[in-house]
Amino acid sequence: MTHLEKSLEEISELIYQKMDSLLPDQDEGGEKRLHDAMRYSALAGGKRLRPFLAVTSANIFGVSQDSALQVASAIEFIHAYSLIHDDLPAMDDDDVRRGQPSCHVKFDEATAILAGDALLTFAFEVLADPSTHSNPAVRCELVRCIAKASGSRGMVGGQIMDMISEKTDLGINQIIHLQRLKTGELFATSCEAGAILGNAAPNLRNMLRGYAYDIGLVFQITDDLLDAEAENDKSKKRKQKTSGKPTFVSAMGEQKAREQAKILTEQSVRHLSAFGKKADILKEFAYYVLNRKA
């Protein structure tokens, strides 16, 4: 196991424990069903890439692990809510998520809508809580940046473009814009959050943003490449994209997409030069995303 793989696994375990301790108890009042659904989706596993970015970036600035994990949990709650709502029948209509029944299949549609709403809301309650960081200016900046990245000019904006894209032909620039919003903004803000916690200077914040913004795009391109591979080789099981949605592979072909991912990866790590050895693990992570097989 490489140093990076060990770190990914470790953060994944720590973030599970932190989310578990933050989430409301299952037994709490008449809202039990809601708390069940929130826990079911948030704790179901997943790659925990955003928490990895937040915690690793916070480490550069010597931020306490507890602060970093708390912010990373809030970001992961937002990611979890977005998956619950994406899977709904009116959206991508996916019955399976991470090998398990989607939230609306396990519970029902109303519960899934409300569990998503509650996780999103809870993320901001956690970020604003004094236990996240002693300085309220830091907590406010986290709320503001993470809300911006998740809202109509960020993740949700990308999601509506994705819904509309099923009915229209997008050019490559529009696909890039869509994916920058849908994935890039929250990736970028995960890294930026570590810098905010560490009271980093604006130029350092922007470098980390730039790095993760590019990584978000690489992640999406390699996702499309893995989907294309699975389509060519039916032995590789992989959740299929909702048919009709434009992908990097459908828009530019496999060869070109692979080259583009490589160029973006090299571009992403150049943003890290100012951090020297302290950013080695983020560099390693960039190539891990580029070369991933799953």
Add this chain to the structure above:
Amino acid sequence: MTHLEKSLEEISELIYQKMDSLLPDQDEGGEKRLHDAMRYSALAGGKRLRPFLAVTSANIFGVSQDSALQVASAIEFIHAYSLIHDDLPAMDDDDVRRGQPSCHVKFDEATAILAGDALLTFAFEVLADPSTHSNPAVRCELVRCIAKASGSRGMVGGQIMDMISEKTDLGINQIIHLQRLKTGELFATSCEAGAILGNAAPNLRNMLRGYAYDIGLVFQITDDLLDAEAENDKSKKRKQKTSGKPTFVSAMGEQKAREQAKILTEQSVRHLSAFGKKADILKEFAYYVLNRKA
């Protein structure tokens, strides 16, 4: 027109202008459809009771009108999102809201889900913005309290109990608990927000919370009474409750419900005694809610 009616109308107009200036432009990028839907639902009218409570409570402490209106807008964005999601086919399945097509009828279901998500997220972006208040500790406390009141132990928790209640027989205490969560918490926090903006002492914050918490319940009881009246007299048009849901009237009868509303109103204004004449308009508002005909 009474002093109160004039004030309600004035705040309603000011809050419209403030929300209009805060909301993203309709023409902004590929997310146009999303911004259209957000504006459609948030600006569609309504009683603006929560903004009234926030602004009037802020006035007691001499808070600048601009700060008060900004926080009141954020609360109204959350109220608007909750109505969009409540109206969805998987929830109450309402085609009409405030005399107009519901968001998912005017646009489509996916757009309505995302517009709700975006309005909720935007509320926290607005609250955390430095333009809301110069002190970040105040902004953080607003985010924390408003998130708590809106989440799984507040509004969303009440909503899931409401969904489940269609299939179960609730006793009066459970109905009270449900409505305290669904309406009471955000009512209480609207008033409390004014006190937070004014750096009020904790006991004053709690008095305003207590007042509005009771008013929330009175609002719900009078809602049920108006529904019952409309059912007896078909000439009075009123949106019907989703059948099967327990109401104060179904649980305790009209006469008892009316008495209970009166007792709660008197209890609510007793919370205001420490504020003297400054709270006269809130007292007037309590009787306005009790005696409303629409």
